[in-house]
Amino acid sequence: MPEELTPAVALPYRARIRHGVRRPHNWLQLIRFAAVGASGYVVNLVVFALCVHALAVDYRFAAVIAFLISVTNNFWLNRHWTFGARREHPMHQGMRFFLVSLVTFGFTYVVLVSLVDGAGLAKVVAQAIAIAAGTPLSFLGQKLWSFRA
Numbered sequence: 216m217p218e219e220l221t222p223a224v225a226l227p228y229r230a231r232i233r234h235g236v237r238r239p240h241n242w243l244q245l246i247r248f249a250a251v252g253a254s255g256y257v258v259n260l261v262v263f264a265l266c267v268h269a270l271a272v273d274y275r276f277a278a279v280i281a282f283l284i285s286v287t288n289n290f291w292l293n294r295h296w297t298f299g300a301r302r303e304h305p306m307h308q309g310m311r312f313f314l315v316s317l318v319t320f321g322f323t324y325v326v327l328v329s330l331v332d333g334a335g336l337a338k339v340v341a342q343a344i345a346i347a348a349g350t351p352l353s354f355l356g357q358k359l360w361s362f363r364a
Contacts, residue, residue: 247297248354251289256346259285263342274338278320278327281342286316298362308361315356323349 259281266277290312294305323345330341 244297244358245354248293248357249350251292251297252350252353254292255285255289256343258288259346260339260343264339267338274331274342275324275328278324278342282316282320286313286320289316293357293362298358311361312357315353315361318356319349319353322352 262284263274263277263281266272266280267274272280290309293312294308295301326345326348327341330336330344331338334341336344
């Protein structure tokens with residue numbers, strides 16, 4: 216049976232991963248995802264820093280504001296550039312993207328609060344570390360669910 220007709224579920228998990236890492240397309244997607252993530256990272260940190268330092272917003276609420284602004288930026292860029300996923304309705308993809316982003320945000324929020332309140336790190340530094348810690352979770356969720364082929 217030709218490979219393109221073989222259902223993905225027929226392959227064991229290890230074989231799917233091994234097959235996936237050998238495809239250059241997946242590595243290019245990861246690079247594009249990282250570039251989009253970098254832009255979202257900058258947007259998030261700028262909004263967060265402005266909220267915390269210029270507007271005196273509590274850092275926990277500033278994290279929510281920064282998340283909402285950067286997630287919008289990242290959805291559009293990932294949908295159109297990273298995954299080229301224009302077949303499905305954007306509302307369906309948007310809901311999945313937002314759910315994955317919300318789960319990732321929950322993880323990064325816990326890391327942020329732990330680093331600020333628990334470890335005493337500066338708020339913007341803690342936010343930068345928290346976002347970086349959540350990136351792998353976000354990539355897997357977005358690739359495997361939100362923008363799956």
